[in-house]
Amino acid sequence: MTTQASGDALVSLNGVNKHYGQLHVLKDINLQVQKGEVVVVIGPSGSGKSTLCRAINRLETIDDGDIAIDGKKLPEEGKDLAHLRADVGMVFQSFNLFAHKTILENVTLGPIKVKKVAKGTADKEAMALLERVGVGHQAPKLPAQLSGGQQQRVAIARALAMKPKVMLFDEPTSALDPEMINEVLDVMIQLAKEGMTMIVVTHEMGFARKAADRVVFMADGQIVEDATPEEFFTNPKSTRAKDFLSKLLTH
């Protein structure tokens, strides 16, 4: 349904293939994400969903096919790629906050160095973002002094500070203790409600049900299903998806 090419998609992948040596990790991926859409990518481990997410801002290169953000094809390397990445927010499984910078500096560094925003303005905007994700009072601390959930919320604020067109989440809650997962998901649900375009790789089915416009199910490097959460969870079409969901439900 949504897999056909459309000219005004914000993120568009066409015929994307990638190999790791013999392993064919992405097989002819076609995916269009419209502005304001929240797409959740789920699937078993090793299905290529993280690779897909990382390919969208070229942290992983692809062998063939093309990826375009807001109509612009991903550049190979260099300054153009850096410019494009500034428009794509990325949140990692392992947070990756800059270890030698304070929480506030983590959020302001991008705007100041990349967008050349004045420090005063950047500080003010960063504080507002940190307040919004609930860690404003942690601003002068170093990342190692925060809990995982707090670090991940800072990472979201850091990505938002660049005012991105689209946000990528690569298993944002997989490295978190169970009691911290919700504080991160709440921030993400809020973002989704505000109309942010999001591509979320996750194992959190609750989030998919609550916030997703579409669920993309991947297995063995292929997109097997692409449906609304309602359709996907109540009436999965492929046996692969049925199998995956049944394993989730029994635990």
Added chain:
Amino acid sequence: MDAVIASLPQYWDGFLRTLYLSVISGIIALLVGTLLAAMRVSPVAALRGFSMFYVEVARNTPLTIIFFFAAIVLPRLGVRFEQFEVAAIIALSSYTAAFIAEAVRSGVNSVPVGQAEAARSVGMTFTQVLGFIVLPQAVRTVIPPLINILIALVKNSSVAGAFFVLELFGYGRQLSNDYGNQVLWILLGVAFFYLLITVPLGLLAHFVERKVAIAR
């Protein structure tokens, strides 16, 4: 002993020249070595290749041969310099830069790759990622090996004495000839002045190592 005291002016002159050679070559080697390390991790294959080639050739060639090239072959190729100090600085810094490049590279590799990925994701260019995120975090692991390399540089500068530069070792040879019956004292004096530079460097390494241990 009295030969050493009588020769103090020569010792002092040699000490200053050794210090001069070490400091200038050290600074050049640090700059060039860091640049080579940056090339080694850059996305451009040609730069990576050049850096790797340079490092392998420079650090696997005996220093004496590099001195020979700088002091004798370069002038024949038309590179003229007023003093042999220049040749010594070229030889010492090009040799030491290779070791510094390796130390910095291993420091860069000690920084988790996620740090660079996060920096690239906010739109930083290669030089920004290296300058703002990776190198500042690499410094902690790199400083102790760097100081070891600089200590080696100070001692290596003695090779210049064999290439017409009157630094500590050069004076040592001269004085040994002048005071043939007190060679042992003369050489102990030479060693003492080297220690005057290298021991503080070693202490600095200990100090930095302790500081780093606390910061972790």
